[in-house]
Amino acid sequence: MKPMDQVLDTSAKIRSMEIRGAGRIATAAAASLRDFSGAIQAQSLDDFNREMGKAADILLKTRPTAVSLSNAIRMVMKYNAQDLLSARQAVVLNANRFIEISEKALERIGQIGSRRIRDGATLLTHCNSLAALSVISTAHKSGKKIKVIATESRPRYQGITTIGMLDRMGIETELIVDSAARSVMNEVDLVVVGADVITANGTLVNKIGTAQIALAAHEARTSFIVAAETYKFSPQTILGELVTIEEREAGEVLADISKYSHVRVRNPAFDVTPHQYIDLICTEVGAIPPEMSYQIIRERLGWEME
Numbered sequence: 001m002k003p004m005d006q007v008l009d010t011s012a013k014i015r016s017m018e019i020r021g022a023g024r025i026a027t028a029a030a031a032s033l034r035d036f037s038g039a040i041q042a043q044s045l046d047d048f049n050r051e052m053g054k055a056a057d058i059l060l061k062t063r064p065t066a067v068s069l070s071n072a073i074r075m076v077m078k079y080n081a082q083d084l085l086s087a088r089q090a091v092v093l094n095a096n097r098f099i100e101i102s103e104k105a106l107e108r109i110g111q112i113g114s115r116r117i118r119d120g121a122t123l124l125t126h127c128n129s130l131a132a133l134s135v136i137s138t139a140h141k142s143g144k145k146i147k148v149i150a151t152e153s154r155p156r157y158q159g160i161t162t163i164g165m166l167d168r169m170g171i172e173t174e175l176i177v178d179s180a181a182r183s184v185m186n187e188v189d190l191v192v193v194g195a196d197v198i199t200a201n202g203t204l205v206n207k208i209g210t211a212q213i214a215l216a217a218h219e220a221r222t223s224f225i226v227a228a229e230t231y232k233f234s235p236q237t238i239l240g241e242l243v244t245i246e247e248r249e250a251g252e253v254l255a256d257i258s259k260y261s262h263v264r265v266r267n268p269a270f271d272v273t274p275h276q277y278i279d280l281i282c283t284e285v286g287a288i289p290p291e292m293s294y295q296i297i298r299e300r301l302g303w304e305m306e
Contacts, residue, residue, distance in 0.1 A: 003036050003039035003040045003041075003051075004036070004051075004054075004055065006032065006035060006036060006039070007032050007033075007036050007055045007058055007059065008058065010028055010029065010031075010032040010059065011032075011058050011059055011061075011062045013028070014028065014029070014059070014062040014063055014069075015062045015063065017156060020128070020156070020158065021128055021129065021130060021158075021194075022066050022067075022068040022069075022129075022194065022195065022196045022232055023068060023102060023106070023129075023130050023131065023194075023229060024130070025062075025063060025066050025068060025069050025072075026066075026068035026069055026071070026072035026098075026102065026231065027072070027098070027099050027102050029059045029069055029072050029073055029076075030072045030073075030075075030076050030094075030095040030098045030099055031095060031099065032055070032059060033052070033055060033056060033059070033073065033076045033077070033091060033095055034076070034091060034092050034095030034096065036051075036052070036055050037052060037087075037088050037091040037092060037095075038088060038092065040052075042084060044084065045081065045082075045083060045084045045087055048084055048087050048088070049087070052077065052087075052091065053077075056073050056076075056077055059073060060073055063246060064244040064246050065196055065197060065205060065243060065244055065245060065246045065269065065270050066196050066197070067196070067197040067231075067232060067233070067234040067236075067243075068196070068229070068231055068232050071231040071232075071235075071301065072098055072231065075094060075097075075098050075231070076091060076094045076095045076098060077091070077094075078094060079091060079094060098231075101231075102229060102231070104284070105131075105229040105230070105231075105283075105284035106130055106131060106134045106229070106284075107134065108284040109131050109134050109135060109227050109228075109229065109282050109283065109284055110134030110135050110137065110138035111138055112282050112283075112284075112286065112287050113134070113135030113138070113192065113225065113227050113282035113287070114135050114136075114138035114139035114142060114144075116135075116190065116223075116225060116280065116282070116287070117135070117136075117139040117144060117146060117190060118144070118189070119143075119144045119145055119146075120144075120145055120146070121139075121144070121146050121147075121189040121190055122146070122147045122148075122149065122187055122188050122189050122190075123136060123146060123147070123148045123149070123188065123189065123190050123191070123192055124148070124149045124150075124151075124181070124184070124185070124188045124190075124191045124192075124213070124217075125148060125149075125150050125151075125162065125191070125192050125193060126150075126151045126153060126159070126178075126181075126191075126193050126206075126207060126209060126210055126213055127151070127153045127158045127159065127162070127193070127194065127206070127207035127209075127210070128153070128158035128159065128161045128162045128165075129193060129194020129195075129227065130194070131194045131195075131227035131228055131229060131282075132192045132193055132194045132227045133162070133165060133166075134227065135192050135225075135227050135282065136148060136166070136171065136192060137169050137171075140169060140170070140171050146171065146172075147171075147172045147173070147174070148166055148171055148172070148173045148174070149173075149174045149175075149176055149184055149187070149188065150162045150163050150166065150173060150174070150175055150176070151175075151176055151177070151178045151180075151181060151209065151213075152175065152176070152177055152178055153178065153207060153209065154177075154178055154209075155252045155253045155267065156252060158207070159175065160175075163175050178209045178212075181209075181212065181213045181216050182212075182216040182219075182220075185216045185217060185219075185220040185222055186220055186222075188217070188220075188222050189222070189223070190222070190223045190224075190225065191213060191214070191217045191222060191223065191224045191225070192225055192227060193206055193207075193210055193213070193224075193225075193226055193227070194206065194207075194226070194227055194228060195226050195227070195228035195232045195281075196232065196270055197232060197233075197234050197243050197270075198226070198228055198232055198233045198234065198281065198290075198293050198296075199233075199234055199237040199243065199293065200234070200237040200238045200293055200294045200297055201237075201275055201290070201291070201293065201294070202275035202278060202281070202289070202290025202291050202292070202293040203272060203273065203274055203275050203290075204226055204272070204273040204275070204278060204290075205243050205245070205270050205271070205272055205273075206226075206270060206271070206273065207269070207270060207271075208268055208269060208270055208271050209271065210270075210271055210273050211271040211272060211273045211274075211277075212271075214273045214274075214277040214278070215277060217277070218276075218277045223279045223280075224277060224278055224279050225278070225279055225280045225281070225282060225287075226278055226280070226281045226282065226290075227281075227282045228281055228282070228283055229283065229284060230283050230284060230285060230296055230300040230301065231301070233293055233296050233297045233300070233301060234297070235297050235301045237297075238294070238297060238298075243272075245268050245269070245270050245271070245272075246268070246269040246270060247266070247267060247268055247269070248267045248268075248269050249267065250264075250265035250267060252267055253265050253267050275290035275291065275293075278290045281293070283296065285300065
């Protein structure tokens with residue numbers, strides 16, 4: 001396999017959602033760039049920089065909404081080497097550091113978020129978030145008796161992956177269709193979801209259906225918390241940039257659209273939850289109100305816009 005083929009393979013898996021979830025996407029991209037940096041036959045630093053730039057650009061274009069992807073690539077590509085060997089070493093070091101930070105962040109988020117869960121609580125989660133599952137599993141491992149209600153998360157049914165993981169943990173779980181969220185909300189003590197993007201004002205961009213769940217939780221006076229690594233916060237939103245909401249192919253929703261003459265299928269992958277509906281964001285550096293998102297971006301991600 002040629003070095004670029006590995007990058008193209010990773011990109012295809014991210015685009016097709018074989019690799020899914022903001023955290024998994026980010027670490028997969030970091031690992032891909034790391035492996036590519038060691039495999040390319042560059043003759044000079046300029047050649048190396050040019051080839052790395054091409055690989056980064058290919059990966060960056062796979063999922064336009066996931067800021068974890070762009071932040072991961074930006075962190076891996078942030079090197080200022082004077083020679084080819086140093087550049088290779090810097091990319092490998094940056095990628096490995098990012099992957100390690102990501103893994104440790106999940107553990108820390110679980111420790112912080114699980115403190116918000118009381119013994120005997122019923123939780124609701126949406127889609128398949130490793131950060132949200134870390135909160136839930138840490139509470140379970142601490143001896144708290146909990147029950148989880150998980151949505152199917154159509155049209156890609158990420159909720160099926162979630163219930164499989166919860167089942168292997170030995171956690172009592174119920175699966176519901178997405179539209180049943182309000183019907184069960186009065187039974188729920190706490191909603192725990194992940195994040196694809198958190199903006200400068202604390203607005204959440206996450207799997208389609210999240211905003212409706214947040215609205216239902218707000219109306220039912222049920223607490224709604226987000227579990228998110230700090231690299232899911234978007235520096236670009238400080239400068240006023242809008243988050244692109246990815247629209248995926250119609251075939252994910254309706255297998256044979258061709259037999260309809262006057263029907264168009266819309267398939268947005270994400271929606272936007274206003275910060276007013278979020279009680280708390282649990283990160284690896286602490287649990288914060290959404291209004292503190294600006295501070296997280298400034299202190300953890302810096303001001304530099306690549």
